[in-house]
Amino acid sequence: xxxxxxxxxxxxxxxxxxxxxxxQFNRENSHTFTFxxxxxxxxxxxxxxxxxxxxxQTQPSCQKTCLETLRILSRDKRVLAPxxxxxxxxxxxxxxRLHAGEEGDDQITPxxxxxxVEEERVVVEALKCLCNVVYNxxxxxxxxVEVNLAHGLCANLHTVRTWHHEVGLFTLRLxxxxxxxxxxxxxxxRKEWHAVRLLSEVLEHTLDVRWVGPYEAARPDPQALPMxxxxxxxxxxxxxxxxxxxxxxAGGEEDDHQFRLISAILRHLLMLKTETEEKxxxxxxxxxxxxxxxxxxCLDVLIDVPVQGGQENYSGKNMDVVQVLIDFMEKRIxxxxxxxxxxxxxxxxxxEGSRHHREIRRYIKAQVLPPLKDVKIxxxxxxxxxxxxxxxxxxxxMGVKQTAAEFLFVLCKESxxxxxxxxxxxxxxxxxxxxxxLAGGRGETQYSEDEDSDTEEYKxxxxxxxxxxxxxxxxxxxxxxxxxxxxxxxxxxxxFNMFDKLSRQNVIRPMGVRxxxxxxxLEETLCDPPEDNSGSDSD
Numbered sequence: 001x002x003x004x005x006x007x008x009x010x011x012x013x014x015x016x017x018x019x020x021x022x023x024q025f026n027r028e029n030s031h032t033f034t035f036x037x038x039x040x041x042x043x044x045x046x047x048x049x050x051x052x053x054x055x056x057q058t059q060p061s062c063q064k065t066c067l068e069t070l071r072i073l074s075r076d077k078r079v080l081a082p083x084x085x086x087x088x089x090x091x092x093x094x095x096x097r098l099h100a101g102e103e104g105d106d107q108i109t110p111x112x113x114x115x116x117v118e119e120e121r122v123v124v125e126a127l128k129c130l131c132n133v134v135y136n137x138x139x140x141x142x143x144x145v146e147v148n149l150a151h152g153l154c155a156n157l158h159t160v161r162t163w164h165h166e167v168g169l170f171t172l173r174l175x176x177x178x179x180x181x182x183x184x185x186x187x188x189x190r191k192e193w194h195a196v197r198l199l200s201e202v203l204e205h206t207l208d209v210r211w212v213g214p215y216e217a218a219r220p221d222p223q224a225l226p227m228x229x230x231x232x233x234x235x236x237x238x239x240x241x242x243x244x245x246x247x248x249x250a251g252g253e254e255d256d257h258q259f260r261l262i263s264a265i266l267r268h269l270l271m272l273k274t275e276t277e278e279k280x281x282x283x284x285x286x287x288x289x290x291x292x293x294x295x296x297x298c299l300d301v302l303i304d305v306p307v308q309g310g311q312e313n314y315s316g317k318n319m320d321v322v323q324v325l326i327d328f329m330e331k332r333i334x335x336x337x338x339x340x341x342x343x344x345x346x347x348x349x350x351x352e353g354s355r356h357h358r359e360i361r362r363y364i365k366a367q368v369l370p371p372l373k374d375v376k377i378x379x380x381x382x383x384x385x386x387x388x389x390x391x392x393x394x395x396x397x398m399g400v401k402q403t404a405a406e407f408l409f410v411l412c413k414e415s416x417x418x419x420x421x422x423x424x425x426x427x428x429x430x431x432x433x434x435x436x437x438l439a440g441g442r443g444e445t446q447y448s449e450d451e452d453s454d455t456e457e458y459k460x461x462x463x464x465x466x467x468x469x470x471x472x473x474x475x476x477x478x479x480x481x482x483x484x485x486x487x488x489x490x491x492x493x494x495x496f497n498m499f500d501k502l503s504r505q506n507v508i509r510p511m512g513v514r515x516x517x518x519x520x521x522l523e524e525t526l527c528d529p530p531e532d533n534s535g536s537d538s539d
Contacts, residue, residue, distance in 0.1 A: 046073060092129055134181065169237060172238050439515065
């Protein structure tokens with residue numbers, strides 16, 4: 001239907017006719033996401049007209065239809081000026097039962113009385129509109145702050161046990177959007193409105209967490225059905241909002257307790273499965289992102305639960321969830337794409353867990369860097385986790401390369417000799433340059449002295465390993481074996497002249513290693529006497 005005709009008819013239409021007109025518009029544009037730029041002014045007027053209707057007392061069916069129209073129009077960020085006003089946001093907040101702009105006790109909640117199905121659809125459509133408008137309009141984001149929309153959302157979190165799925169889903173999504181797009185609101189959400197605690201309670205309820213200890217949730221029943229898709233959707237929205245709110249933390253006893261509680265909830269989530277493997281992986285990805293925001297000392301909650309069956313290795317710590325994280329990491333490596341967002345968070349989490357928790361490091365090292373036996377194959381070739389991680393050490397993405405190298409370095413207790421044993425000098429060179437460890441030595445972190453003895457196979461092959469490639473190479477013919485001394489001297493002079501020419505043309509710059517392990521121009525390093533950097537490592 002032509003927009004001009006709709007606007008003309010809306011001026012004189014009664015409530016029933018308004019609903020009929022907009023229903024037809026909605027049917028025709030339900031799947032429209034790209035709009036005609038020449039009709040921007042008309043669509044903006046339609047937004048204003050719909051808001052005018054919504055500002056009156058109308059039946060829920062008419063409100064729902066108007067909100068559906070507004071949701072379609074809000075897909076176009078260029079026509080949102082009428083909505084991105086105090087009046088427009090208050091109308092939508094009222095219809096979403098958020099009490100936006102109103103002062104009141106947190107105990108007075110918008111969802112406390114029973115709603116008909118039609119009234120609930122109005123709330124859902126209003127929340128959808130707010131999500132679109134807040135996402136697409138920076139002006140609307142500012143108005144949302146001014147009318148205390150976030151406060152209304154937090155008040156709604158108190159009623160988590162009475163939510164219907166879509167009301168909960170879009171309440172959480174709107175809270176996520178506000179906390180993502182307006183960093184200045186995060187402090188108020190945490191300190192004044194206790195959003196971290198409320199979102200934790202949402203997760204507890206959604207994931208059906210049953211506590212059996214201070215930070216220990218009951219083990220999921222292996223025979224239980226997978227987590228329903230709707231519960232998983234709401235859980236992921238809550239995780240995303242929590243991620244925003246924990247990007248920075250001031251600390252304190254109350255925060256420490258809350259962070260440990262969240263860690264325990266995330267451990268429970270990591271042990272759950274959803275209806276599809278893809279959704280399980282997505283939920284676990286959000287859990288890992290959030291764990292990266294929490295203080296590293298909270299990670300002990302992941303392993304401080306009783307071990308079920310078998311021998312109690314690793315000081316009696318339960319490594320089930322660490323194995324889940326290792327499996328997740330390997331899946332992400334095997335995908336072969338989107339390493340920056342998909343792989344680096346779990347690598348960072350495992351790195352920090354290994355750096356600060358001895359049992360976690362020992363367990364992961366046993367899985368990722370088991371004692372070497374076959375050293376005839378280059379460390380980057382093969383299908384073992386070690387091979388896959390070593391390949392990432394020379395990845396084109398600097399962030400991926402550094403994260404993978406740091407992970408392996410920490411597993412080796414930041415010992416250069418130990419790292420080179422598993423990776424070869426060539427693969428580790430980037431990390432060693434960045435750390436100033438080209439001359440060998442250790443990183444700054446102090447580690448325990450637990451033993452990791454070499455296998456007999458490695459000991460016998462060690463003298464023949466090429467330190468650059470990290471494996472035993474097949475003997476190659478000597479290209480200068482049959483040359484005379486004059487020919488050798490001629491070739492050496494020729495090679496020197498080629499390097500000299502490239503150096504003078506600034507194509508290359510000969511470098512050396514200072515005694516402190518950092519790179520410097522060759523002429524500087526030749527003047528520095530070498531330092532005795534010998535030492536041994538038990539691991």
